[in-house]
Amino acid sequence: MKNLRLTANIVCWYAVICTGVVTIFAGMIIPNAERAKYFDNLIGDSP
């Protein structure tokens, strides 16, 4: 259980940083109009 607890905390912080912070960065960096072009194509292979 000790290892599971440690891993669970790592996964949670990983998720906060990797998904949460990077999503906020995406909102700040990618221009609003440009993001909207990809709403129907979230994989982003072409605009």
Place this chain on the structure above:
Amino acid sequence: MFYAGGAAERAIGQAAPWFVMGVMLFSFAVRSVYMESCSMFVRGGVYVVVHDSMGPVAAKFSVSALVFDYILTGPISVVSAGQYIGALLEEIGQLTHQNLHLNINLFAAGFAVLVTIYFWWTNIKGVHESSGKALRIMQITTVMVVILLIWCTITVLVAPHVNSVPMPSASNIHFAPEAQGWLAGTMWIQIPMIMIIIAFGHSLLSMSGFETLAQVYREIAYRR
């Protein structure tokens, strides 16, 4: 990285990144429930856990949902990766002036088949044999995330203009018509607390990576 945020933004508007962050913080509570369940049903798996707590019918539904989830998310993830790699190869070909024309969808499908066979072959070897490779995948991913975070930070610091992300208040939530579901046109969709709960619900997709914990749970020893 844009996938979860993009899906949320399409549904609820530009305040979506804050809701994604909220879901990530909520994941700490999910972690606690997960760990409690794991400690109560060591080596049980979904079927045993749900069977003991909610009965055989719920257990069958749960396992069916899990199998359905695995069948869906595996191919979707690997086809997405194949499309990214195909697009990257084409761009590299253009940059190096090579006449490289790929059918990206066909490439992605072929890539998906190969990767699925590889992971099936690795998994049937056993837990201990495949753990090292699972760790290596996480290490490579972590390096990419660190590079991305450093790159993003530098971009935010040096870019002449960055967007401000609207705060996660009811006034900044703008639901797409398809995101309102059966509440469309009712007074409920105007109530701030309900709007925030719905917006939170549209951001839950970002928690999908939590299955990673199952990689560790499978290594817990049987009870003695």
